[in-house]
Amino acid sequence: MGKGKIYKIGVIPGDGVGPEIIKAGMVVLNAAAEKFDFCLDTVYYDFGGERYLKTGETLPDSAIDEFRKLDAIYLGAIGHPDVKPGILEKGILLKIRFDLDQYINLRPVKLYPGVWTPIKDKGPEHIDYIVVRENTEGAYCGIGGTFKKGTADEISTQVDVNTRKGIERCVRYGFELARKRNKKKTLMCVDKANVLTFSGDLWRRTCQDVNKEYPDIKIDYAFVDATCMWMVKNPEWFDVIVTNNMFGDIITDLAAMTQGGLGVAAGGNINPEGVSMFEPIHGSAPKYTGKNVICPIATISAGGMMLDILGETEAALCVEQSICKALGEGYIKSLEAGKMGMGTSEVGELIARFVSEI
Numbered sequence: 001m002g003k004g005k006i007y008k009i010g011v012i013p014g015d016g017v018g019p020e021i022i023k024a025g026m027v028v029l030n031a032a033a034e035k036f037d038f039c040l041d042t043v044y045y046d047f048g049g050e051r052y053l054k055t056g057e058t059l060p061d062s063a064i065d066e067f068r069k070l071d072a073i074y075l076g077a078i079g080h081p082d083v084k085p086g087i088l089e090k091g092i093l094l095k096i097r098f099d100l101d102q103y104i105n106l107r108p109v110k111l112y113p114g115v116w117t118p119i120k121d122k123g124p125e126h127i128d129y130i131v132v133r134e135n136t137e138g139a140y141c142g143i144g145g146t147f148k149k150g151t152a153d154e155i156s157t158q159v160d161v162n163t164r165k166g167i168e169r170c171v172r173y174g175f176e177l178a179r180k181r182n183k184k185k186t187l188m189c190v191d192k193a194n195v196l197t198f199s200g201d202l203w204r205r206t207c208q209d210v211n212k213e214y215p216d217i218k219i220d221y222a223f224v225d226a227t228c229m230w231m232v233k234n235p236e237w238f239d240v241i242v243t244n245n246m247f248g249d250i251i252t253d254l255a256a257m258t259q260g261g262l263g264v265a266a267g268g269n270i271n272p273e274g275v276s277m278f279e280p281i282h283g284s285a286p287k288y289t290g291k292n293v294i295c296p297i298a299t300i301s302a303g304g305m306m307l308d309i310l311g312e313t314e315a316a317l318c319v320e321q322s323i324c325k326a327l328g329e330g331y332i333k334s335l336e337a338g339k340m341g342m343g344t345s346e347v348g349e350l351i352a353r354f355v356s357e358i
C-alpha cells in the first residue's frame with residue numbers, strides 16, 4: 001500500500017445537496033483508491049451560493065490558477081434559491097469550463113440493469129450511447145447585447161459562435177471515441193443544418209474533413225429535433241453523438257430521463273490536454289438539502305469517469321461494475337429522492353463495499 005500514484009483533486013461540493021452527494025462519491029473513490037493502490041489528495045473549495053451571498057464573490061481568477069495545478073476537479077452542484085439565475089452558473093460553472101478550456105462535455109447515456117425507463121420495451125441493450133457536447137463555444141460564449149432596453153423597440157442578440165478549431169477538436173474526440181467503443185463505428189453529427197445553414201455547413205464540412213483520418217468510422221447526420229424523436233423511439237440507433245453546446249445541453253436532459261432519471265446521469269468536462277472536471281448533470285435540488293434522500297449515483301458515476309481520465313482504468317471499471325451490481329441486483333429500489341429504500345450516505349457505503357469486494 002501507499003506505493004501508487006498521488007492525484008491532487010479539487011473538490012467543490014457546492015450548494016444544496018452538493019455536499020451530501022460529494023461525500024457519498026468520496027467514500028466510493030477512497031474505497032477504489034485503497035483497492036487499486038493510489039491516493040487522492042483532496043483540496044476542498046467552498047465556492048457556491050452561500051459564499052457568494054456572504055462575500056459577493058463567485059470564483060476569483062486566483063482559484064483558476066490553483067485549479068491549473070490539480071489533476072482533476074470533482075464538483076457536486078451549483079445553484080442557490082436566493083441567488084438570481086445566471087450569476088453562479090456563469091460565475092462558477094461556466095467560468096471553470098471556459099477558463100480551463102474543458103472543450104468536451106462527455107455525457108454517457110446508459111440504462112443500468114434494474115433501472116426503470118419510461119421508454120416502453122427498451123432495456124439496457126437498447127440505451128447505451130454517449131453524447132460528445134462541445135463545451136466552450138456556441139450560444140454559451142456570452143457574446144451579444146441589448147439595445148433600447150425597456151422600450152417597445154428593445155432588441156437583444158445572443159451570438160452562436162462556431163469556430164473551425166473548436167468544432168474540429170470536438171469532432172476528432174468523437175471519432176476517437178467511436179473507434180475506442182468499437183460498437184456501431186458510427187459518429188452521429190447532430191445539428192439543425194436545414195435552418196442554421198452557416199454553422200451547420202461548417203460542422204458538416206469539418207466532420208467530412210476529419211473523417212478522412214478515420215476511414216473505419218462512418219459519419220451520419222441528424223437534425224436535433226428528429227434526434228429527440230429517435231432518442232425516445234429508437235435509442236438503439238445511437239452510439240456516439242457529437243453536437244454543439246446548446247443542443248448537447250438540451251438533448252442530454254431528455255437522454256437522462258430515458259436512462260432512468262437525473263439520479264444516474266453523469267458528465268465530464270474534459271480538457272484532454274489539461275484539467276478536467278466531473279459532475280452529476282443534475283442541479284442542487286435545494287428542497288432536499290440535508291435530508292439524506294437524494295440519489296448519489298450520478299456523482300459516483302462521475303467519480304468513475306474521473307478515475308478513467310486519470311488513467312486508473314481498472315478502478316473506473318470497478319466503480320462502474322459496483323454501480324451495476326447495486327442497481328441490477330435490486331439493492332436500490334428506485335432512483336427517486338426518498339424512494340431508494342436507503343439514504344444517500346448508505347448508497348455510497350454500499351457501492352464502496354462492492355468496490356472493495358468485487
Ligand code: IPM
Binds near residue numbers: 094
Ligand atoms: C448543464 C447545466 C448548465 C449548462 C447550466 C447550469 C449553466 O444545465 O451542465 O447541463 O447549461 O451547461
Ligand code: MN
Binds near residue numbers: 249250253
Ligand atoms: Mn443542462
